[in-house]
Amino acid sequence: FILYRLQPQVKQLDGARVGLMALTSAVDEVISLLDCSDKPYIRSGSIRFPSLTQGICLKSVDFYYNPDEKPALEDMSLSIPACKTTAIVGPSGAGKSTLIGLICRFYDATSGEIYVDDYPIQELKLDDWRHQIAIVSQDVHMFSTTVLENIAYGRLDATEKEIIAAAKLANAHNFITQLPQGYDTKVGDRGIRLSGGQKQRIALARAIVRDPQILILDEATNALDSISEHLIQEALNTLSQNRTVIVIAHRLSTIEQADQIIVLNEGRVTEQGNLKQLLKLNGLFARLYNLQHRNVHN
Numbered sequence: 001f002i003l004y005r006l007q008p009q010v011k012q013l014d015g016a017r018v019g020l021m022a023l024t025s026a027v028d029e030v031i032s033l034l035d036c037s038d039k040p041y042i043r044s045g046s047i048r049f050p051s052l053t054q055g056i057c058l059k060s061v062d063f064y065y066n067p068d069e070k071p072a073l074e075d076m077s078l079s080i081p082a083c084k085t086t087a088i089v090g091p092s093g094a095g096k097s098t099l100i101g102l103i104c105r106f107y108d109a110t111s112g113e114i115y116v117d118d119y120p121i122q123e124l125k126l127d128d129w130r131h132q133i134a135i136v137s138q139d140v141h142m143f144s145t146t147v148l149e150n151i152a153y154g155r156l157d158a159t160e161k162e163i164i165a166a167a168k169l170a171n172a173h174n175f176i177t178q179l180p181q182g183y184d185t186k187v188g189d190r191g192i193r194l195s196g197g198q199k200q201r202i203a204l205a206r207a208i209v210r211d212p213q214i215l216i217l218d219e220a221t222n223a224l225d226s227i228s229e230h231l232i233q234e235a236l237n238t239l240s241q242n243r244t245v246i247v248i249a250h251r252l253s254t255i256e257q258a259d260q261i262i263v264l265n266e267g268r269v270t271e272q273g274n275l276k277q278l279l280k281l282n283g284l285f286a287r288l289y290n291l292q293h294r295n296v297h298n
């Protein structure tokens with residue numbers, strides 16, 4: 001009788017058991033998909049990384065997205081010195097973003113070596129290494145919340161004082177204080193619209209609040225208003241004093257002020273040096289530079 005009374009519950013339990021079994025097999029499937037012991041993936045090394053003192057060095061690096069296609073980077077050797085600003089320039093498809101992807105260890109080189117100071121990059125603890133890097137990308141995402149929280153997104157435990165200090169370094173503080181509710185002004189889809197230059201400076205502040213040793217900037221290709229451009233350049237000049245800055249550069253002003261310029265073309269380094277040296281070479285860089293210079297001054 002009791003069993004009879006309990007039948008519906010037992011049925012329910014059984015249904016749950018069947019459900020659980022189905023779930024277990026789905027979990028097994030996911031685990032087998034995740035088990036990529038025979039596939040290449042990014043493994044963390046074990047070396048704790050305190051600070052970049054010499055720089056990042058690529059030695060004969062090849063990188064293929066697809067083994068059947070031509071390499072995105074080919075026999076690439078270059079060095080990015082610590083605490084200097086390096087501009088990476090080159091036409092579309094030259095390999096600029098791929099190079100950044102390798103430095104951030106989104107991918108590993110197919111062959112060749114990348115050294116961070118004296119360590120092969122893959123021997124560093126991945127979290128540690130990525131923690132040192134902040135990237136400001138071209139298309140800045142603004143969350144539908146306050147300016148303060150948009151900057152704090154860079155480091156969730158940042159204090160208000162630290163956020164304001166970062167905004168000042170990014171040359172964003174003045175425009176923020178002129179917004180209707182200052183740092184508490186809502187931005188994003190449900191807030192006020194910011195200009196491209198203002199968004200870039202918020203993104204810069206978001207990166208600075210993390211106090212990264214390496215700042216990577218993918219400069220916007222679309223023109224910013226000249227005031228924003230000047231303010232961003234000024235912020236970068238301050239930031240680069242004690243940081244390694246790598247810029248995928250499109251603007252003449254950035255290129256002109258970089259300590260070194262690396263020119264990429266079709267996955268190879270074609271020229272490397274400072275502005276004076278590269279203009280003297282009279283190669284691809286000089287051609288691109290003169291063309292852009294003429295466009296700016298006409």
Ligand code: ATP
Binds near residue numbers: 065091095
């Ligand atoms: P852009 O200035 O247009 O952003 P880029 O210099 O950053 O170009 P990369 O994006 O690094 O160039 O691309 C280098 C080469 O690798 C190109 O031939 C590109 O088509 C190819 N490539 C880039 N990303 C991938 C991908 N995810 N899968 C396959 N090929 C890719």
